[in-house]
Amino acid sequence: MTVNDAGRAASADFPRHGGQPESAEFIQLLTPEGERVDHPDYPLEISAEEIRALYRDLVLVRRIDFEAIALQRQGELGIWASLLGQEAAQVGSGRALGPRDMAFPTYREHGVAWCRGLDPAKLLELYRGVSHGGWDPKEHNFHLYTIVIGSQTLHATGYAMGIQRDGAVGEDGEAVIAYFGDGATSQGDVNEAFIWASVTNAPVVFFCQNNQWAISEPLERQSRVPLYRRAHGFGFPGVRVDGNDVLACLAVTRKAMQAAREGQGPTLIEAFTYRMGAHTTTDDPTRYRLAAELETWKLKDPIERVKAYLVRSQAADEQFFTDLDAEAAEVGARIRKACLQMPDPSPLSMFDNVYAEPNPLLEAERDQYAAYLETFEEAVR
Amino acid sequence: MTRLTLSKALNEGLRKALESDPKVLIMGEDVGKLGGVFRVTDGLQKDFGEARVVDTPLAESGIVGTAIGLALRGYRPVCEIQFDGFVFPAFDQITTQLAKMRFRSLGHLSLPVVVRIPCGGGIGAVEHHSESPEALFTHTGGLRVVACGDPADAYAMIQLAISCDDPVIFFEPKRRYWDRAEVDTAGGLAAALPLGQARTVISGTDVTLLCYGPMVRTCAAAAVAAGNEGRSLEVIDLRSLSPLDTGTIFESVRRTGRCVVAHEAPVTGGLGAEIAARITEECFYQLEAPVLRVGGFSAPYPPSRLEEHYLPDLDRVLDAVDRTFGY
Numbered sequence: 047m048t049v050n051d052a053g054r055a056a057s058a059d060f061p062r063h064g065g066q067p068e069s070a071e072f073i074q075l076l077t078p079e080g081e082r083v084d085h086p087d088y089p090l091e092i093s094a095e096e097i098r099a100l101y102r103d104l105v106l107v108r109r110i111d112f113e114a115i116a117l118q119r120q121g122e123l124g125i126w127a128s129l130l131g132q133e134a135a136q137v138g139s140g141r142a143l144g145p146r147d148m149a150f151p152t153y154r155e156h157g158v159a160w161c162r163g164l165d166p167a168k169l170l171e172l173y174r175g176v177s178h179g180g181w182d183p184k185e186h187n188f189h190l191y192t193i194v195i196g197s198q199t200l201h202a203t204g205y206a207m208g209i210q211r212d213g214a215v216g217e218d219g220e221a222v223i224a225y226f227g228d229g230a231t232s233q234g235d236v237n238e239a240f241i242w243a244s245v246t247n248a249p250v251v252f253f254c255q256n257n258q259w260a261i262s263e264p265l266e267r268q269s270r271v272p273l274y275r276r277a278h279g280f281g282f283p284g285v286r287v288d289g290n291d292v293l294a295c296l297a298v299t300r301k302a303m304q305a306a307r308e309g310q311g312p313t314l315i316e317a318f319t320y321r322m323g324a325h326t327t328t329d330d331p332t333r334y335r336l337a338a339e340l341e342t343w344k345l346k347d348p349i350e351r352v353k354a355y356l357v358r359s360q361a362a363d364e365q366f367f368t369d370l371d372a373e374a375a376e377v378g379a380r381i382r383k384a385c386l387q388m389p390d391p392s393p394l395s396m397f398d399n400v401y402a403e404p405n406p407l408l409e410a411e412r413d414q415y416a417a418y419l420e421t422f423e424e425a426v427r
Numbered sequence: 428m429t430r431l432t433l434s435k436a437l438n439e440g441l442r443k444a445l446e447s448d449p450k451v452l453i454m455g456e457d458v459g460k461l462g463g464v465f466r467v468t469d470g471l472q473k474d475f476g477e478a479r480v481v482d483t484p485l486a487e488s489g490i491v492g493t494a495i496g497l498a499l500r501g502y503r504p505v506c507e508i509q510f511d512g513f514v515f516p517a518f519d520q521i522t523t524q525l526a527k528m529r530f531r532s533l534g535h536l537s538l539p540v541v542v543r544i545p546c547g548g549g550i551g552a553v554e555h556h557s558e559s560p561e562a563l564f565t566h567t568g569g570l571r572v573v574a575c576g577d578p579a580d581a582y583a584m585i586q587l588a589i590s591c592d593d594p595v596i597f598f599e600p601k602r603r604y605w606d607r608a609e610v611d612t613a614g615g616l617a618a619a620l621p622l623g624q625a626r627t628v629i630s631g632t633d634v635t636l637l638c639y640g641p642m643v644r645t646c647a648a649a650a651v652a653a654g655n656e657g658r659s660l661e662v663i664d665l666r667s668l669s670p671l672d673t674g675t676i677f678e679s680v681r682r683t684g685r686c687v688v689a690h691e692a693p694v695t696g697g698l699g700a701e702i703a704a705r706i707t708e709e710c711f712y713q714l715e716a717p718v719l720r721v722g723g724f725s726a727p728y729p730p731s732r733l734e735e736h737y738l739p740d741l742d743r744v745l746d747a748v749d750r751t752f753g754y
Binding site for chain 2: 400
């Protein structure tokens with residue numbers, strides 16, 4: 047018993063480890079063995095071609111992630127936050143979005159970025175230290191990565207309040223999706239976002255990827271109840287989905303986004319998944335978790351189950367997989383090349399885009415620094 | 428004497444504090460099993476238990492807010508904020524509550540809380556991991572603000588901060604965590620320099636160089652380089668940023684007549700501005716040149732590929748030293 051359990055041992059009000067057996071309490075449409083199952087609340091009409099497309103997304107996103115890890119190991123990136131294990135949660139939810147929907151990511155949403163059409167090389171810019179993001183969020187309706195934990199959930203809610211004021215809720219409406227992790231649910235900002243979204247009935251879907259670990263802290267450091275159940279206390283529905291099941295993530299997110307677009311307000315989706323890699327490339331998970339846990343989750347791999355389904359149902363032939371392997375290699379090579387060719391920004395660019403209007407103080411600093419740099423060039427000459 | 432990194436010296440200092448006072452607690456994100464992302468609390472939970480070394484929920488406002496409550500109940504919490512840029516959710520608790528409780532209670536209440544913050548850049552990190560927010564705290568009455576610059580000082584200062592009855596914002600220079608030096612962990616703190624006192628790192632006669640935290644090593648190297656060119660710089664590690672040890676500062680500047688203040692934080696509204704103003708007020712007739720500041724620019728901290736341009740280095744410090752001779 048730890049100090050946190052003092053006085054609580056006799057109370058069985060809440061289960062200790064974050065919920066009932068997962069199988070009893072989440073939406074699943076594709077089992078880890080690759081078998082399609084139905085759920086009465088989430089019927090999913092989906093063609094073989096669409097499932098192949100999702101599989102392609104999953105494979106390419108994992109390939110991008112592997113390439114980025116390798117680039118970091120080789121010193122080409124400062125750091126990388128791997129999405130390994132969370133591909134289905136990101137691709138399933140990302141493909142549930144319409145072009146006019148807006149997404150607010152954390153710093154790990156590489157799969158969502160892919161679905162929104164953002165060039166993966168832009169993500170590398172951030173982790174290489176060439177920019178703080180630098181893409182135009184309006185171009186793909188994909189906001190900048192947010193590193194401070196949970197801040198973006200309020201931005202998403204405010205954006206959704208703007209949609210309401212624009213009269214863009216209803217038939218053919220727009221909605222917002224906010225991504226965050228299990229750790230973020232402890233932040234004040236996230237709880238405030240839940241409150242604001244609830245009382246304003248904002249068209250926002252809170253998509254929590256519960257990957258079980260906030261760096262070294264397991265979920266029970268953050269919550270005594272399954273995270274999705276918190277939504278009820280705030281006054282909107284919460285649902286837990288098998289985060290390693292791309293079909294379930296697609297169906298559940300689609301339904302929640304549609305409800306938001308139509309004016310039915312927010313939903314909290316808890317995608318129950320697992321961070322198979324380290325928190326980032328600077329982290330060493332062997333210090334705080336058991337290898338056996340990872341092995342258990344490998345059996346629930348989000349990609350293998352789709353492959354098993356495609357093979358068993360003969361929805362894809364050998365050629366499909368061979369071609370996809372080749373495409374993955376090509377994508378990996380392309381982003382590697384883009385990374386290696388990425389120029390460092392000019393030193394004076396750090397004075398750009400700080401203010402909308404010219405700022406005399408900053409301009410003076412820039413000019414002084416430019417003159418200072420020139421003294422070195424003269425010295426070299 | 429034993430040779431320790433700055434990170435390990437802090438770890439040893441925290442260990443001593445946990446051993447000597449059962450009311451000392453450590454709390455923060457990943458400080459337990461992981462031992463902190465910089466390993467400053469490595470092994471402490473194993474040895475002192477989960478009740479004293481607490482992995483908290485991921486909420487900085489909660490870390491400091493509950494530390495205040497624990498302090499009201501008689502504990503001495505040492506909070507870790509994982510990175511400088513993450514202190515802001517806790518800023519409200521620090522500035523509106525932690526700083527003011529003694530004042531509001533007319534001295535009935537003390538909040539002996541330490542808030543450790545790894546600070547500064549230079550490690551190639553992403554956004555919000557390289558900030559120098561010290562001036563935001565020195566601007567707030569009721570807080571002690573200190574910065575350690577080398578392993579021996581880190582070892583002593585963390586213990587002094589914990590034993591201090593005022594709240595202490597404790598800045599740790601993250602790019603110096605791996606610097607090694609001799610640290611005396613056997614003796615007590617009787618001989619240690621008080622927390623509020625500056626330390627003359629290198630004595631000199633021509634220019635006073637004021638610095639703290641990560642800039643101490645940079646400025647010491649600058650003094651050596653200047654010495655090779657026949658110029659004698661006096662390097663003073665301020666250690667305490669609030670209150671400032673103005674006695675040591677003024678004494679030095681009155682002798683040298685020239686002063687440069689170096690910090691990583693932006694110069695605009697930074698601590699250097701406060702120091703320059705005070706020196707001007709008190710040492711005006713001994714000054715041969717205005718007090719010059721070297722620091723970050725008035726722009727957000729840049730992407731890491733540019734941080735070597737943003738961070739003041741040896742050349743920029745020496746450039747400012749040179750300029751003090753141009754008046």
